[in-house]
Amino acid sequence: MIxxxxxxxxxxxxxxxxxxxxGIRVIGITLRGFDRSDKPYGSYNYEVFAADIKAVLxxxxxxGAVLAASLWAG
Incomplete structure (x- = not known):
């Protein structure tokens, strides 16, 4: 879940x-730069976030995972 x-x-x-x-396995990922996740120098964009999610998987x-996400547009 993203x-x-x-x-x-x-x-x-x-x-x-x-x-x-x-009985369903759930994995929550906090994206880089948010909350207590690492905050490395560099870009923070959807391509970087997608690569991070792929790295975790x-x-x-x-x-064959099901990805659940929420969009908040301000």
Whole structure:
């Protein structure tokens, strides 16, 4: 689950509980630069965020995941 900007993955607190209680594995990712995530120097854009998400999925060897996200447009 990917949070909307400018929040963090805690925004899905109740959704995590719902899915875990039903035996569904849930992974929440806080994007770089938000909350307590790393804040490296460089670009912060959708291409960078997508690469970060792919890196997490690759590291965990996850295939066939369902991505849930929220968009907050201000």
């Amino acid at each position: 949070h909307s900007l400018p929040l963090n993955n805690a925004m899905y607190e109740y959704q995590y509980q719902y899915f875990v209680e039903r 690759d590291e965990l060897e996850i295939r």
